Amino acid sequence: MAVPRVVELEITGACQLQCTHCFADSGPNGRHGLLTAGDWQRVISDAAGLGVREVQFIGGEPTTHPAWAELVDHALSLGLRAEVYSNLFHVKPEWWGLLAREGVKLATSYYSDRVKEHDAITTRPGSYERTRANIAEAVRRDIPLRVGIVHVLPGQRVTEARRELEALGVTKIRTDRIRRLGRASLPGAAETDTAELCGRCGRGQVAVLPTGEVTPCVMA
Incomplete structure (x- = not known):
């Protein structure tokens, strides 16, 4: 079995926005899920141990999670690259230092x-x-x-x-x-219509959801 290049970490379902097309149906009432910060650290450590090269922090809005910066730092300490997929609606001044570190991208x-x-x-x-x-x-x-x-x-x-x-x-x-998924789904459509996916699910990537479930892609 090939080792994925990227692991997408959907660390929260919370978001300051409530975009009309959000595949994750995220919003202000979203929750961080079942995994603790320690659980996410173990997921990141396991990914590094398998030979994964990059983790992506996504949500929801990942920066709403109280441990997001700690988790990014943990990934960097293990030699992983980290991408933070943020809506950039709110960036605290002290966050810029972390986002500007070598190995981090937005x-x-x-x-x-x-x-x-x-x-x-x-x-x-x-x-x-x-x-x-x-x-x-x-x-x-x-x-x-x-x-x-x-x-x-x-x-x-x-x-x-x-x-x-x-x-x-x-x-x-x-x-x-x-993509007609999540909040953008058409009335009466299945929860995940495979025709709405890009067709590259699982190719070099895997996703971990706030529930701890592992899927080929955050959209799948």
Whole structure:
């Protein structure tokens, strides 16, 4: 059995936003799940022991978990690379030092160059300004960053959003269609419609959910 290159750690179902298309159905009422910080540390240690090269912290919003920084530090101490997939809605000043460490990279989502359109998708007023400002700060600090733009609304300003990101200095940008999973599922559809997945589940990656379950992908 091949060792996965990346292990995705969905450490929480909590998020300050409640995006209309969230595959994990995360939001302000989400919980951190069954695993303790010690459990997550053991998962990370086991991953390193197997030869995994990178762990991704995802949610929900991973920085809402009280031990997220400790877990990132633990991964780095074992020689793993760590990606923090954050909405970048709220970044405490003291977090930037950790995010700028060697071996850490950031990922985030962006939706439009227009305030109203972006915030309509996240359902949180102010998310456009705060995410944009923290993207700019990450670029200023030379923190490796990739940004995903999901096409959610008809006529959404995806092209303009990409141009805005490029103007901010972001070089790794990817676009995707909405996946009809989680909150974006169609009425009466199965919980996981395999037609909505990318088809690369389990190829070089595995995911651990807040329940402790192991799956080929956080979306699966």
